[in-house]
Amino acid sequence: MKQYLIETDHLTKQYGEQKSVSDLSIHVKEGRIYGLLGRNGAGKTTTMKMLLGLTKPTSGQIRIFGKSVSGNEKKILPRIGSLIEAPGFYPNLTGTENLGIFAALRGIPDRNAIRDALDLVGLPYKDKKLFSQYSLGMKQRLAIALAVMHDPELLILDEPVNGLDPIGIAEVRSFIQALCRERGKTILISSHILSEISLLADDIGIIDHGVLLEEESLAELEQKSSRHIRFFVSDTAQAGRILELRFHEKRFTIQDDHRLIVHNLNxxxxxxxxxFVENGLEVCEAHICEESLEDYFRRVTGGEGIA
Structure with a gap:
């Protein structure tokens, strides 16, 4: 059985009659960036809070580093860095001074940990600028510096580019990528910004109204949303056999009993x-589709789309 760094099994969080997260099963691979994508209120933050033990699941299981989180919190959670909500930094202190307080509270012995964390996110060490004078981008970078200060193996970041201007977004994106590619961190990141996730993530999970609609690599999703020939037939299994035997074509995807996508436009x-007709199949639809990634997300999430 394949191991994942994070694996949930039918994870559910219910408040009264309302399910914030419903039967969620996600699989985060080691050394990759996993983007949890969905509109605001889709259940992304609740999912991350359950992973971090900040809220208890109604039902379901969570495994991180191959072990159940329940009962192993003291072993698992110190190996994780997180950014869920804005940390309570002191506005009248510098970034270095703020991190110094958190380092003392957490018992981080490495004297270079603060300098290394600031270097990693591109903030100066022992700068005189107060936190209250920071731009939004600098504040977000300091929050991520706090998340990585203890050199965790796994990062869980909730909407880390939210509220940033394009320059700030590009800055945060670049060092998130560096954390994964150069430092070997596994990163679970949530966002409602489709364009940003498509630039960052290796794998994507689409969540809507607490339900996981899709989970696959970005490359697989892009293939789904690219130009293709779409068929609606009475029996896709038989249609697939005809494609292989008559046309020697294997580049197709059977979506269900009636929908089949062929990726070779030639x-x-x-x-x-x-x-198909000669072999007794009913063909209700056959046309070439050119669908953007945004069009695809709009379709799978029921028409509203994602920013």
């Missing part, structure tokens, strides 16, 4: 339809 659509 195939003769008319001849395929004819072969």
């Amino acid at each position: 195939l003769p659509t008319g001849q395929i339809v004819k072969a």
